[in-house]
Amino acid sequence: ETGVTQSPTHLIKTRGQQVTLRCSSQSGHNTVSWYQQALGQGPQFIFQYYREEENGRGNFPPRFSGLQFPNYSSELNVNALELDDSALYLCASSLLAGVEETQYFGPGTRLLVL
Amino acid sequence: AQTVTQSQPEMSVQEAETVTLSCTYDTSESDYYLFWYKQPPSRQMILVIRQEAYKQQNATENRFSVNFQKAAKSFSLKISDSQLGDAAMYFCAYIRGNQFYFGTGTSLTVIP
Numbered sequence: 592e593t594g595v596t597q598s599p600t601h602l603i604k605t606r607g608q609q610v611t612l613r614c615s616s617q618s619g620h621n622t623v624s625w626y627q628q629a630l631g632q633g634p635q636f637i638f639q640y641y642r643e644e645e646n647g648r649g650n651f652p653p654r655f656s657g658l659q660f661p662n663y664s665s666e667l668n669v670n671a672l673e674l675d676d677s678a679l680y681l682c683a684s685s686l687l688a689g690v691e692e693t694q695y696f697g698p699g700t701r702l703l704v705l
Numbered sequence: 706a707q708t709v710t711q712s713q714p715e716m717s718v719q720e721a722e723t724v725t726l727s728c729t730y731d732t733s734e735s736d737y738y739l740f741w742y743k744q745p746p747s748r749q750m751i752l753v754i755r756q757e758a759y760k761q762q763n764a765t766e767n768r769f770s771v772n773f774q775k776a777a778k779s780f781s782l783k784i785s786d787s788q789l790g791d792a793a794m795y796f797c798a799y800i801r802g803n804q805f806y807f808g809t810g811t812s813l814t815v816i817p
Contacts, residue, residue, distance in 0.1 A: 592749070593749060593751065624805065626805075626807075631809075632809055632810075633709075633711075633796050633807035633808050633809045633810050634750075634796070634805075634807045635807070636804050636805045636806070636807075647804055649804060679748065681750065683750075691738050691757065691800075693740075693752050693755065694752070694805075695752075696742075696749055696750035696751070697749065698747070698748050698749045699748050699749075
């Protein structure tokens with residue numbers, strides 16, 4: 592276990608709805624990154640938050656947004672859900688935001704969009 | 706263009722034998738980091754090993770070692786004395802700036 596937790600574990604939504612996923616980082620970590628992992632694929636980087644500010648973003652549209660709170664937990668929000676948003680969403684925390692930092696992953700949230 | 710390529714979707718190895726998983730990457734940077742992550746069926750991804758590009762010495766962690774060929778942009782993972790618990794998806798990852806690029810993974814089966 593990495594100490595990173597995510598909720599909920601599973602979620603079913605319909606197209607057009609909005610969803611919020613949550614992540615609690617490992618104790619002492621101030622950086623959280625979010626990934627989308629489609630079935631049979633590797634994780635795709637969505638964005639990273641460092642000390643409550645977005646600190647890098649992958650090739651995802653603005654309807655994917657996030658927050659990081661003072662306790663360094665984080666939320667991923669997805670608006671106007673599309674069928675292709677169905678995936679495993681992983682968050683990972685790290686001690687700092689540097690590229691050399693090891694990331695510790697949570698178990699993920701499985702999102703199904705119908 | 707794919708930044709990280711894992712050309713072996715599936716591999717199998719006999720228990721106690723050695724297996725090598727391949728990874729190539731594309732970059733024009735000289736300083737970067739490479740990682741191998743393991744994702745068991747329970748889904749929680751864990752770090753196996755990492756390599757700093759400026760280090761010529763190949764990283765080793767117990768039964769896991771890498772063959773890092775910087776000029777060839779190759780970063781393979783060798784698992785020695787394979788164990789049943791090594792069965793998982795293995796992802797190669799390259800870090801550039803604030804962005805992380807993962808390969809599509811190699812599913813490793815360990816045969817008793």
